[in-house]
Amino acid sequence: MTREQIELGNVTPHNVKLLRHLNNVIFPVSYNESFYKEVLKVGELAKLVYYKDVVVGAVCCRIDTSNGARQLYIMTLGCLYPYRRLGIGTRMIQHVLKLAETDGDFDSIYLHVQVNNNEAITFYKKFGFEITAVRRHYYKRIDPSDAYVLQKLISHKRTANEGHKTKENKKKF
Amino acid sequence: MPSSNPLPPKENALFKRILRCYEQKQYKNGLKFAKQILSNSKFMEHGETLAMKGLTLNCLGRKEEAYEYVRRGLRNDLRSHVCWHVYGLLQRSDKKYDEAIKCYRNALKWEKDNIQILRDLSLLQIQMRDLEGYRDTRYQLLMLRPTQRASWIGYAMSFHLLGDYKSALNILETFLDQQQKGNNYDYEHSELLLYQNMVIYESGDLKQALMHLESCEDQILDKLTLKEILGELNLQLKQFEKAAKYFEELIRRNPENTTYYSKLIQARELTKPEDIVQFYLSLADMYPKANPPKRLPLNYAVEEQFRNLIDNYLRQGLRKGVPPLFVDIRSVYTDKRKVEIIEQLLLQYTDALKKIGKFSENEVNNGPKEPASCLLWVYYFLAQHYDYLQQTEKALMYIDAAIEHTPTLIELFVTKGRIYKHAGDPYEACKWLDEAQSLDTADRYINSKCAKYMLRANRVKQAEEICAKFTREGVSAMENLNEMQCMWFQTECALAYQRLEKYGEALKKCHEVDRHFSEIIEDQFDFHTYCMRKMTLRSYVGLLRLEDVLRGHPFYFKAARCAIEVYLHLFDEPLKDENTEQELNMENLAPSELKKLRNKQRKARRKAEQENAQAAQAQVKREQYHKSKQQGDIEADAPQLDELVPEKLAKVDDPLEQAIKFLQPLQNLAQNRIETHLMAFEIYYRKEKILLMLQSLKRAHRLDAANPKLHTCLVRFCRVLNQNKDGLDPIVKEVIEQEKVLLFNNKDAIQLNRDYLDTYCNSLEAVLEGAKMLYYLNPKLQSTALGLVTNLDNKYQDVNIKVCKNVLRSLKKGDFGQCDSQIEEFMTRCQTLFLHAVDFRSSSSTSVCESNHVPPDQDNYSSN
């Protein structure tokens, strides 16, 4: 399996419905209109993944500044079942890590997973994420309803004298 | 010959300025100068000035005034070549070419050596294909301008087009001899030599053509064409070794061109399938990246060898994920054995991929797994495979499996729609195409396909809206599509309207398509000068020949057939006057119902008024748009054709004459299609033109004597003859007697029909026509006739949706008299045979289906 077969592409108003199709089959929860409106505006934070020219996965993130820190929150990251364990997840998470790194102004990356989602937990751990909290009844309509918070701290947040560069980069997303 | 009314120097100078302004498109200034002359009372009626004023006005779009001035000018100076020339130009701008030619000829009477007029005349002559006239004019031009290259070429070409190759070649040779010999040959010289070679080739002297080309090889810059012609000439001259060399070289240049391979096979004189397969295999080794040497042997190989080759070919395509793999392979499906082999392989792939991720379970231990998308492409292929074999349920099963596997592959939804289309449900089909379209709204191909499916489901408005995503903004999509000559769309629209019984609308679309063909022929005009100047003579001759057969294009056929069918229908059942119709109905109504009806009518009227208002608004916009366009492009102000108004078109007085207009090009250019002659028969049958009916029948008979539709024509013709036995002109009678032997074997209608039913008793399509005629000839035999077409037992080998639909249509049309209960039974029977076909559902369930246009349920393909 060569890496060239896996490529990232943009989410656009023309193909956003593909993202819906993906999310509908990959995730047990369904996302509302505002989710799909938002992903059209976040640029590099939302990406489709192509495997041999077919869309098979997607990642959507958001910048979260709610609790005093600047965090990159992964809303969804998933891949169609027949295409798992081929490095597609890796490609997506690498994209996210790189974004965080080039931005240089994030404290951490985090996400929620259902507590029984062992595949995802193994997957994220492999990329340095750790379980930092449990959120009871995080999910409303699915069972189990508890979620772990998986988090990865960004090791080398840039120092102040590099600040101007940061601003430039931020504009991109 | 000078004008009969010469101007003094001052006015003459002004006149010259008018001419210059005209050439430089400074029309307003031109009018100013004209005014200066004409306001002088001495020259108020000066012919040439008046004419030029008219011509200038024409360029500003003031057509009526233009004619007025030009004609007045001409009346005042009938012996002025300027006036005649101007009148010709005016007519030409209105596409009245015959009239324009007459004017130019008059102009030349008074000034026979005027180069400009001669040139203009020659253009019209070639446009109108007055080849002899063209030759004479080109001769005069050559005499007047013997040093110009174009004079020689034009003169030579006139002979070429007339088929006088010898004269054409003499002229070309004389011209080339005068050319200075040097070694700075340019592209134009090279093209001229290739043109010369074309003329030699067409004269039939292949040897000479080969010698000619070999002798000037190094002067020809288009090396590709050079090699292609050299290869072809050697091949036709049976100099196989030399030919083979050229085609080997050509394959090396472009190993994707399939014709080179078949030429090389001819050159190597390979005829046995084994040898041909071997040939391709060796080339596949030489060009491992090329497709033809892998694909083409599949047409020749059989059994085990075929299995091995197709196995490899399929695996490669599935691995790569080549979407059109099935379409690429489809042509071998004519061979049943090959279909079996392909099916076996694909089922094997499915199992093995599911179990171990390989194409075969024997390969457990060797090599890496196949890509994860392989199974998807296998499902996709199988869905198309079973669809092709009309096994709808299996096709649906596999396409659903594919969608479950990868719900993001847009092609899957297109295929699902296509399966429903083939299964007879255009509404469901349309729904899936709409889904496909919504997944990538930037894909124009899918967008067009979706529009087409909407039209097949008779949803014209929706189709237009979908197309609007890609048409220009600010104009209605319908209008923009017309402007872009988007003929597939317009023809499908016409067919939808025909099904919806909106005959006027249907005709409008058909006429629009017809006009596109006229426009394309008009557009030729610019090339007469352009090609001559650019020396692209071979393409030019190719263009002229294409234009000559333009309406032979299938697009024209389809639109013309629709128009003819509609006109025939309008002849058989002219549109009734709506008011009298309603009066009649009202007489039989109870008061309460009458009230309801009145209410309904009122609403309908209000709606119609609103629609009219909207239409009027749209019309205003349209006119503004056209105006703005005209101002931008004054030169191209084509004459405004009559607007096509659906209501008027549907209320046609002479439907058969109109139908003939659409028919005539087909009779010239589509004489190999039997439908042409069958349609001709239907028209002349209604016009009661016995000899023309006979002519159509003879032509159809020659193409396919067993054609079912032809049979009904023959039977009806037989009966017409019988009925007119005594009234016929003796000469006509004699002609018919002669032809009867060929057409009917001297049988009478009843015998003819009986024999036909006997001979083709295995074909429902044929029996349908025979049974129709059974009832037609003797209504007492209704139940026999009905029995023949409604008992779908296994004696018929062609019980498919299409034929059954034709049976149903015929039953409903009354071809078998009153038969409501049989219709119902027949529909029920067909419904069990064709589960998805909407035509056999009772009318209540279809209407549900039609309105049931909702996007597909998302739960349908949630997986794992």
Ligand SMILES: CC(C)(COP(=O)(O)OP(=O)(O)OC[C@H]1O[C@@H](n2cnc3c(N)ncnc32)[C@H](O)[C@@H]1OP(=O)(O)O)[C@@H](O)C(=O)NCCC(=O)NCCS
């Ligand atoms: C989690 C997920 C995105 C992983 O995607 P993927 O394309 O299969 O991941 P990769 O192939 O890149 O796997 C990278 C590594 O993660 C680990 N991993 C991934 N899935 C695993 C599994 N099911 N079991 C064990 N390890 C696993 C492995 O170490 C793997 O490396 P390897 O294949 O070389 O052993 C995918 O399983 C998924 O889409 N799940 C459903 C959606 C979801 O739960 N998303 C998380 C919430 S946002």
